Ligand SMILES: Nc1ncnc2c1ncn2[C@@H]1O[C@H](COP(=O)(O)OP(=O)(O)OP(=O)(O)O)[C@@H](O)[C@H]1O
């Protein structure tokens with residue numbers, strides 16, 4: 067039975083190190099929440115705190131409305147799935163699936179029936195008699211998930227479960243995990259440092275930085291209205307371009323600190339002379355012909371993936387432009403760029419906060 071998880075003002079100290087700082091987050095029953103952020107920002111610490119594998123130093127953690135202070139991991143009724151599958155090598159898939167049930171005193175026949183049911187859900191029915199060494203990485207990951215599912219937990223906690231798999235399998239498994247979540251009506255918390263994984267899988271994305279929740283919201287909220295340069299640079303691929311600038315004398319445009327000091331119309335009025343950090347997503351820099359382009363940029367490198375072309379400009383700072391049409395561009399060419407003023411992001415250069 068899936069449950070809501072409620073974190074209020076959670077603190078975690080490891081000795082002098084402050085790993086979680088005033089973290090408040092509500093994970094709705096039945097939702098899929100992704101925790102993202104750079105290495106060391108506290109994602110695993112937060113997940114382990116929910117599981118009860120870490121003792122929180124302050125704040126309140128509730129699962130299904132019950133305060134978890136002093137409740138040991140096995141009584142919290144949550145299941146963790148890790149990157150390392152930690153399957154028992156000397157047990158078959160079926161034995162791996164039923165192990166925890168048997169440990170909890172479930173009879174052999176009932177455990178076997180449950181294993182068959184979970185195997186059907188996870189596509190393992192034909193593999194029940196195999197040993198882990200006889201499985202592919204994706205199949206092992208499915209056994210690890212099956213082991214979590216069989217306990218019918220209140221929530222699934224995933225810590226980078228796909229990072230050992232190759233790119234194609236990752237894409238496949240992220241769809242499988244999300245489909246499974248929907249089918250089970252589960253509550254899932256999913257840690258990843260891959261923002262694409264977070265954006266594609268989750269209903270709600272939480273961006274962490276140095277133990278703090280920097281921003282949380284739906285994937286497109288984070289993409290469209292990042293609260294800070296940090297979130298703006300973290301969400302979106304390729305990453306947002308940043309160029310320092312100054313609001314021009316008309317208050318309606320920004321002069322960029324880029325070769326030739328081009329001026330971009332803003333479509334809004336700002337304080338004349340204000341220093342800003344301008345954020346431009348690569349996919350919002352539109353290559354165009356003709357006289358009324360906003361920027362003229364020399365091309366340094368052209369990379370084509372077939373479906374897309376990435377253009378790096380020979381400017382300081384270097385800008386990345388994404389083009390989905392076929393181009394015959396090459397290094398040394400000059401491209402004209404138009405930008406919809408609605409797509410221009412601006413941040414305070416000192417605080418990094420969105421303006
Ligand atoms: N037992 C511990 N004692 C002291 N510091 C710890 C301990 N566990 C984690 N930390 C520190 O807490 C911070 C957060 O660690 P955590 O494992 O939560 O990061 P993470 O976001 O999961 O990173 P990654 O993406 O690399 O897995 C890190 O700076 C880490 O060094």
Ligand SMILES: [Mg+2]
Nearest residue numbers: 109110111225
């Ligand atoms: Mg981690």
